Amino acid sequence: MPTPNALSPLDRFLAGFVRGADDECWLWRGEPSAKGYGRLRIGGRRQVYVHRFALELRLGRPLRDDEDALHSCDTPLCVNYVSHLRSGDQATNVADAVERDRLRKERCRRGHERTPENTRTRIDRRGYVERHCRDCERLR
Numbered sequence: 001m002p003t004p005n006a007l008s009p010l011d012r013f014l015a016g017f018v019r020g021a022d023d024e025c026w027l028w029r030g031e032p033s034a035k036g037y038g039r040l041r042i043g044g045r046r047q048v049y050v051h052r053f054a055l056e057l058r059l060g061r062p063l064r065d066d067e068d069a070l071h072s073c074d075t076p077l078c079v080n081y082v083s084h085l086r087s088g089d090q091a092t093n094v095a096d097a098v099e100r101d102r103l104r105k106e107r108c109r110r111g112h113e114r115t116p117e118n119t120r121t122r123i124d125r126r127g128y129v130e131r132h133c134r135d136c137e138r139l140r
């Protein structure tokens with residue numbers, strides 16, 4: 001059992017750099033590896049590179065072992081997952097974009113699945129179709 005006070009890897013990641021503007025480098029403050037990359041302990045002795053961890057946050061999924069996290073800024077210690085990191089796999093980048101697009105279409109803004117049961121459809125005054133998510137309406 002983790003102790004209640006132990007910070008999660010995400011908390012330690014977020015505490016490990018100073019977030020700047022979206023287009024600036026956010027430099028990891030921890031000790032770099034021999035190759036110049038920042039590292040984060042994620043449980044026991046397991047360590048990950050922080051730029052990979054950052055990109056996984058951005059993508060919302062783990063990187064494959066053969067998938068590189070690339071810096072557009074050529075700064076190994078940068079963890080700016082908003083604009084400086086991307087997957088080195090072009091096919092993956094395209095697939096991620098398609099997947100995000102698909103989810104946007106099939107889910108409401110809060111991420112509820114769009115099904116006939118939870119979608120209320122109406123035509124507004126100008127004749128446009130509006131779709132309302134019943135899950136969201138129940139939350140109000």
Ligand SMILES: [Zn+2]
Nearest residue numbers: 025073078084
């Ligand atoms: Zn950068």
Ligand SMILES: [Zn+2]
Nearest residue numbers: 108112133136
């Ligand atoms: Zn919803």
